[in-house]
Amino acid sequence: MSRFKYNEVYDYIKNEIESNQLSYGARLPSIRNASELFRVSRTTVQNAYFTLAADGYIFSEPQSGYYVSRQGSGNTVKTEAAMPQEAIKFDFTSSSADAESFDFNLWRRYMKNALRQDERLLSYSEAQGEPELREAIAEYIYEKRNVAASPDRIVIGAGVQSLLGILCSLINDRGTVSFPDKSFEQGAALFADYGFEVHYRDKDAGIIYVSPSHMTRWGEVMPNKRRRELVRHSAQTGSLVIEDDYESDFLYNTRPTPSLHALSGGSNVIYLGSFSRLLLPSIRISFMVLTQELADKYRKCLFKYSQTASKAEQLALCSFIRDGHLKAQIRKTRRFYTAKARAFAQLLEKRLENSSIEISENALQIIITAPFNKKAVAFEKNGVSVFIEELKNNKITIVISVASIPEKEFEEAAERLCKALK
């Protein structure tokens, strides 16, 4: 009977976390309160909490309580029930874009032209992606990242996940994949579903997945020395490196950061890139550069694949790149987000004492380490939403993005955030 009760508590909280009713960083009810709430003994609650902690759902903070240690599944969909009581006015975790960063009228013009190509739109897109877009991408990545690849080694898809699915089917003889940490849950889950063993920081894995331009949520960039080491390691062991060059276009630091693909000569490196962040999150066009060997394998089983990206958007993007707008957009977006991050950091510096405020290397995140009142529950309750990265020594480290917050609301957003922190 008690056993059954214990499972009930465990399942209830697990579901709450997974459905985002209990958010990352939220404090769980005390053992006494929970025992009243669930009408079970305190031991039962304690056992359930222990198991939840062992399973990675929560962690304990001595003399404070238990906190949710991971994000639920609701990072994109929030059902009515899972919505926090108070509406989130400022979402510092958002990956949405600022309307001012993008010239909608210009994009609409390109879409309009693409939608006029009646004949083209009457047929399915090529499985590999529209040939002229692959050509435009080949030129672009050669110029920007020194990635040399003919268009027939480039595969286009609706998002990095679609492309990784194709890749998994091509390299399923490699057994293990290593990720740098647990942050790219989606990628790890996909590889696991395809039967790979997922490891972390395992140099002996057959596949090594890295995001050298965005190594951590802190926005760290992989140093040149480590890049060269990784390329050498891969050449020696034959391991395949997947280089997700996520947000490389935003790097504002001046020291050169060659792509792993360029360093390796492209022999053992799959290069992944995406336009969603640069243009509009709603434009789902990503690409991957296969090695010659995998490109040959891909073409041999081409019947297995269909294109997922919208043909109209592919055609529009192709003309957009060819007319030089992508490069202009990168410059503009970079300037724009860098200025926003600096302006917001200044507002925080004025308000937060004993705190360290830094801007990440890629200029997209602000990293705050501040004294923290542990009685505060989840930040979601204060009209702002942030993730707690670390919680120790009475200080927390949080990484925020102000990309989606309009500049005219900065004062209020800073005010609210600081209030939540104090």
Place this chain on the structure above:
Amino acid sequence: MSRFKYNEVYDYIKNEIESNQLSYGARLPSIRNASELFRVSRTTVQNAYFTLAADGYIFSEPQSGYYVSRQGSGNTVKTEAAMPQEAIKFDFTSSSADAESFDFNLWRRYMKNALRQDERLLSYSEAQGEPELREAIAEYIYEKRNVAASPDRIVIGAGVQSLLGILCSLINDRGTVSFPDKSFEQGAALFADYGFEVHYRDKDAGIIYVSPSHMTRWGEVMPNKRRRELVRHSAQTGSLVIEDDYESDFLYNTRPTPSLHALSGGSNVIYLGSFSRLLLPSIRISFMVLTQELADKYRKCLFKYSQTASKAEQLALCSFIRDGHLKAQIRKTRRFYTAKARAFAQLLEKRLENSSIEISENALQIIITAPFNKKAVAFEKNGVSVFIEELKNNKITIVISVASIPEKEFEEAAERLCKALK
């Protein structure tokens, strides 16, 4: 040495088939000619041909020779080298649409409106698909196919393949999947990549995949009796039925064909549908209706998935459906393609003696059984492209589609096709 040679011949022909240099139905060189061509003994050629036949690449036709028995991988991309010598003027295998079947101006208007929703386009699409589109689809399939499902059981994706990938990750405990035949290569390959055992016509499989509205390339529709049997079988054994209701909207026959989903009450049936064929092949929006159990499972691991369909196209399609244009489009397309198939069949009847000309149940295909001059090699050589379905007793059966051939070119197309057949 001879062993090496034999492998060379085998690999050479296998590659030719896989890269579509040798097309479906093409006759291989005679054993004598091949022995001269490859400079190997006739026995070596014979052994290579035997193995190719055993591996399913070719089949032998007594007193005639060997023919390619399957399509290569080039069904979507044809490389320069794989292009037939003579340009294909009339592609009777095409799944493209006729420009006249679709009101481009109307669709452009909806896309234009969708592209005006700046705020919406600044964020990623919900992983499951835009909520209002899921609502519109729920209403639509309830009305059209009596499929009752709340929008939160509907998942949207860019093409059926993307959705099957998600499904595979949800039902990977079911071990075996059964397809009715080998025609849906893409689906079979995807399941195999996810570690499923792929069977054909195996009633004991954990998952049974069917396309009741388009059972064969002949366009046969599953009879009501078999539908009920299948539903009963699934209820008894607990097997999961995947109902790909591909082209159900085109069914012009008058007898009612209830969906398996409706017959079963939806308990063990996943319902799949797509808009590509109905609207524009370049619009990649498909949907699946999960069982309640799988929908719960899906939401619990929502973090694993991203939306693949274009957000702008989702928003446009939603308004398009709500304003009643989808129903109008179905009526129009059905009338249009039925009329085209009938008109073309008449042209063939006038020209082909001793032949049977039928229109498939779904009115999209014309089935021709005609006397066949076996000296002719692949049809691709005659400026027309068709697949040979059967080749026996000096007769062939071919299934053609005239969907993508403009009506004003029907006379010439019929002339060329009949010439190629004679």
